[in-house]
Amino acid sequence: MFKNEEMEINLGPQHPSTHGVLRVKLRLDGETVTHCTPVIGYLHRGVEKICENKTYFQGQVWTDRMDYVASISNNLGWAEGVEKLFGIEVPRRAKYIRTMLTEQNRLASHLLWLATHALDIGAMTVFLYAFREREYLLDLFEAFCGARLTTTAFRIGGLREDLPPGFIKKAQAFQDLFLDCVDEYETLLTENRIWKKRTIGVAKLNAEDCIALGVTGPVLRAAGVPYDIRKAFPNAAYAEMDFEIPTRTEADTYARYLVRLAEMRQSHRIIQQCIDGLPEGPVMAKIPKILKSEVNEVYHPIEAPKGELGYYFVGEKGGLNPYRMHVRAPSFVNLQALPKMIEGRLLADVIAAIGTLDVVLGEIDR
């Protein structure tokens, strides 16, 4: 008389909490997820192929549109990757400014993550608190390069221009304000019983699974692996900075939340060091007007807010464009952990898992 049937449901591509156009095909037994397939590609623009038809100078514009909430990190990876390909040495002041902006961008990205993740779980006030600070950061980026989101902040060989007047003062004002703001988010969430119930033990992914699936970034560090490109393969001015890699061992959503909050505090520390120790000097190296590559290949990883962001360039003899360009996008790799995290759990945990992975679809689909 009664049929026992599993229900197939599409979460997305238009759904309030799939952060863009992620589509997750779920098979539900009641509210329990028995099977999960992420479907991607709704935002595919062929960035890699386009970059192969652009010169090295032009290509950077396309990196903004990948992880659009952390575009400065993407710019850094592109610029440094190309510099590595051509063996260009960047002036020290430019390195410091790049580091500072990248860390501010990390804050902006983590704030967006905190805002949307909390909103997904139902805490709507954190969303606006976090956006208030993010707004300040976007104003800083606007002061630096005129754009708030698609920054194209750097140039190959350094920076197009030095910091605008008053930038350091504004950045310092933000520094003075920010730690209190992080404490404020914590008062709303960290000891909140419902928040803890919704996050502790949810969407677990232990260290072995993380490594097997290639997951990097805060998700890996929350599983107890202190792997951070900024320490492992220091780029920009990270070698001169004094900071720690926050790790947790619980490997659940709550641990990732704590790791990211701790990372925000560490980023704050790095920015302070950049402001205090900003060296004088030029911001642009002497580079030729036209870059022509040799036969060469380069893989350059940087620590993006979401994990290891790697740029792979293959140059050809006398080529103005990369012969082949590939991006190892952290969101793309991290997303494949989703089925492992949520199968056998409840529908509400899917939302928490998508939030805790901090995926950006622009980067996944490229």
Place this chain on the structure above:
Amino acid sequence: MPTQAIPMTLTQTLIMGVIQILAVLIVIFIIVPLTTFAERKVIGYIQVRLGATRLAGGHVGITGPMNRIMWGMGKVPMLSILRGLPIFIADALKLITKEDIIPAKADRGVFTLAPIISVMAAFGVFACVAYYPGVMFYMPKSWPVIGGLPFQGFITDVNVGLLFILGLASVGVYGIVLGAWASNSKYPLLGSLRSAAQIVSYEVPLTLSLLVPVLLSGSLSFKDMSVALSTGKDLNPLAIIPLFIGFFVYLTCGFAETNRVPFDLAEAETELVAGFHTEYSGMKFGFFYLAEYANMIVVSSLATAFFLGGHYLLPFGLQRFIPATMPIIGGPSFFFFFAKILCILFVFLWVRATLPRYRYDQLMDVGWKYLIPLTLVNLFLAAIIRFAF
């Protein structure tokens, strides 16, 4: 407060009944939109933003010149707190004029019936809610037919009023379940299943927590219970303990009954799009919306009447320490009742801005593992206090 019975003819009874019903309906239809406005503003201020600011208080319109002058002087206009007030009219107009879509695969009859059930259940409850335990005023003598008749603070005083309220309130869930089922869509179905489970589970502790006032006052009539518990004349001084616990359990269950944060699983926006009313638009959605806010007012009224001292100043029967002869604070007043309702409505909004949402299984845990045992113990305690001391 004894009501002296004035003999009325059938015509007079009917006309007075209609007048009283209309009065209550008008008050509800004013409070509900004001609550939505307050929701925008309160949550706005909690979240360090302004909330609704358009309409009235801007640079144009009736107050426009004054506001322009105040902005010019570098001051926030006086009306700034109320800016956006007429937005509730705009809201209502939008809901009424919007296209009323019925999905092709929906069950048309039930789909239309569901919001009606919801809104009827929510409004019907007001028949038994006493806003004032007696006659509020008398009709002017000069009026034909109804001249000199009393206007009471309640529509009717049924001697099983509480049962009626609880019974009708639980009919509301049929609106949600039927509406979702008739939508013939997956997200509403999930939402309605959650809602059904949730309301069935929380009905138990809700009713058990309301049994404490029933036990202590020895009545089921809304008015008698309210008066007995508020004045506290016949109450044991220890009765404050079960009443205090009962209040918090009742309020928690009230949040669940009205599908408000942190128990808004049925319409969990970030999980189920819009839950049970995903397929609804226009005024049909408006009815669900109206029912939700009307339910909030019912929950607030019940909490006020049975736990917070109703029409008297002090809650939990503490009113007995104030002599009834004292001016204003010694006697019953409609405004005390109203102010307490507003306070509880504020708590609804405050909680919405602060707390995350429970997960389905955790919600069940809270209901069955904590609230029901707690209310049972509380009921036992109340029984001991009532009969042993």
